[in-house]
Amino acid sequence: MSTPPSPPGVGRADGPSVRIGALVPLTRPGWVEAGRHLLAGLELAVGEVNEAGGIVGRPLELVVRDTAADPQRAATAVDELAGLGVAALAGEYHSVVARAAATRADALGLPYLCSSAVLDALTEQPTEWVARLSPPQSRGWQIYADFLLGAGHRRIAVAAQPSVYWAAGTRILRDCLAPRGGTVIELDMSALSPAAVRDELVDQRATALLLLVGHPDPAVPIVESVRRDQRLAEILIGAPAGQPEFAEWATALGDDGAGVPFLRYLPERLGPLGARVEKVLRERLGEAPSFVAYEGYDTVAVLADLLRSHGTDRARTAESWPRVAVEGTRGRIQFSRTPGIGVWQWAWPPVQVVDRDPGAPDRFRVLHAG
Structure with missing residues (x-):
């Protein structure tokens, strides 16, 4: 599954696409509603990146895999996505599933920005390849x-x-x-x-x-x-x-x-970007977006900024987590090392x-x- 193309006359990116692999629970026993909101945020951000010219003129493509809350299925999907040449991984809601994905991404040398999972021990050992938007548990x-x-x-x-x-x-x-x-x-x-x-x-x-x-x-x-x-x-x-x-x-x-x-994980008030995204997501979902939808949007916003600034080389992406400074829907996103957390962490998401x-x-x- 991938994002639908932008409407005619809107997208200005062309050439071979830059791919991001997305891990999302879309079927039971996964939390399907959370997965639907996460995917809506991811897809909205990808569409906006492409409307703004893509990644240095190349379209951004989301390659989605359903984890169904199954850690082994997620690990297998990471292997498949790595083989497809994705520049980075995004997503996942369930902590135990995200841990399996993070472990495999670390082993393969594939940058992974975890959107929603909060388990502190996302990896057993410190890694340079994984970062996270959601606050640690x-x-x-x-x-x-x-x-x-x-x-x-x-x-x-x-x-x-x-x-x-x-x-x-x-x-x-x-x-x-x-x-x-x-x-x-x-x-x-x-x-x-x-x-x-x-x-x-x-x-x-x-x-x-x-x-x-x-x-x-x-x-x-x-x-x-x-x-x-x-x-x-x-x-x-x-x-x-x-x-x-x-x-x-x-x-x-x-x-x-x-x-x-x-x-x-929302602030008391959304800023201008968050308010605009909230309006569009509400229309797409047919209901008020959850904080998970904003996490999805912010994930792509961060990855797109990295890919524009540092190219699609996986090692360069992983080296650049500490240089991220992106205005997200819920505040300014920057990553640091947090005591007891083995991944790069947005230290102050609102709670x-x-x-x-x-x-x-x-x-x-x-x-x-x-």
């Missing part, structure tokens, strides 16, 4: 822990499925909460039903339940079960990984899906804790920012 989830403590929550249950990503999130929460008097209670969703979760919450006197599970199942059944138990009328349900960001959540849960705080307003579930409320 340790930063975002610490901000979420600050929000919980500020809201008065000290006994926090996490309903978690087995996963490197969920385990890392649990560890971050515990490390942030324990020194300040908070307790994290782990509920193993490989052994508990949604009904059993309710009883555990009551027995453990938890005041908050965090969903560290897949969407829609078992996240949706857990929320429905807890919302219908009067013993838990005052409990806060949270989803730090961002499930309520997407319309699919509101469609599945209706009013039950409101008031569930999650992490979102918010947001929920859907119970009085108007289509509207988001910013509860905390960091």
Whole structure:
């Protein structure tokens, strides 16, 4: 799959294309709605690059591969895309999948700008080949822990499925909460039903339940079960990984899906570029774009700047991460080395804790920012 051509008379680039490989979850069990938004942002930016003359007169082409949230499928796609001669890789939403892609890109010497995955350990060892736009999990989830403590929550249950990503999130929460008097209670969703979760919450006197599970199942059944138990009328349900960001959540849960705080990577106000991109993405998607769509747009904006400035040689691209200075939809993007993170990292992407307003579930409320 590749981006559709620009309308006649608009594109001014010609000659052999410069290719970027894009990894996107487009089928189940991948988070398809997140993949759709990510791809919309990537494609919009590619179209605008080509309308502005491409990469030094050559059209930019997006070569898309569906990862379906499968790490092995992603690694295979990286091999294929490298063989097709792509100048760089972009994309991916799922952290465990992005880790597999980053590991393979590092081994092949292929520059990879990760759009949306947050797992701190994106690679096991430091690498020059990989950079990332989304904030590391340790930063975002610490901000979420600050929000919980500020809201008065000290006994926090996490309903978690087995996963490197969920385990890392649990560890971050515990490390942030324990020194300040908070307790994290782990509920193993490989052994508990949604009904059993309710009883555990009551027995453990938890005041908050965090969903560290897949969407829609078992996240949706857990929320429905807890919302219908009067013993838990005052409990806060949270989803730090961002499930309520997407319309699919509101469609599945209706009013039950409101008031569930999650992490979102947007500023308080979009600047002129972000506002313009928001308008176009809204038209393309038929709904408000998620932060994932902006991440997709910004990914191509950064790669296009690198390719224009330093050419399409892969080694030169990788050497140029620290020289990036690009105005993105959510702020100025620059990469640096962050302690404990093995890839080049945009150090200060905006982070918010947001929920859907119970009085108007289509509207988001910013509860905390960091």
